[in-house]
Amino acid sequence: MTVLFAVGARVTRADIPCLCADLAGLLRARDGPGDVLCDVTAVAPSVVTVEALARLRMTAGRHGHRFVLTGAGADLLGVFALMGLGGFFAALDESGGLLSREPFGEPEQWEQPLGVEEVVDAGDPPV
Numbered sequence: 001m002t003v004l005f006a007v008g009a010r011v012t013r014a015d016i017p018c019l020c021a022d023l024a025g026l027l028r029a030r031d032g033p034g035d036v037l038c039d040v041t042a043v044a045p046s047v048v049t050v051e052a053l054a055r056l057r058m059t060a061g062r063h064g065h066r067f068v069l070t071g072a073g074a075d076l077l078g079v080f081a082l083m084g085l086g087g088f089f090a091a092l093d094e095s096g097g098l099l100s101r102e103p104f105g106e107p108e109q110w111e112q113p114l115g116v117e118e119v120v121d122a123g124d125p126p127v
Helices: 013-028 047-062 074-082
Strands: 002-006 036-038 065-070 090-092
Touching: 002 013, 013 047, 036 047, 047 074, 074 090
Parallel strands: 002 036, 036 065, 065 090
Antiparallel strands: none
């Protein structure tokens, strides 16, 4: 079951608990898991907006719903990436297709360390 939810253009920290309570109320009225499609077309990209969306995502998750952003612009996706949250949000593009969870390229492939052992220095105090 899909739930539609919109976030206004200006979000303040004082708005966050109200937004979460509104979303929780909508989800309590629905039976079973589903998706929350959150329209962020009008939001101003800011740290407070990202905080609000992160809290809304956690609220949706607590109620068994997946939180998906719609209408996320490049500026907002850029703020997510700058804050290290590029893969935290699922987002739909204009055609309704799921954007990559890493909107700014592929994550780097690092080799796993082999046989890493901690060396004890004789001068270290005992633990």
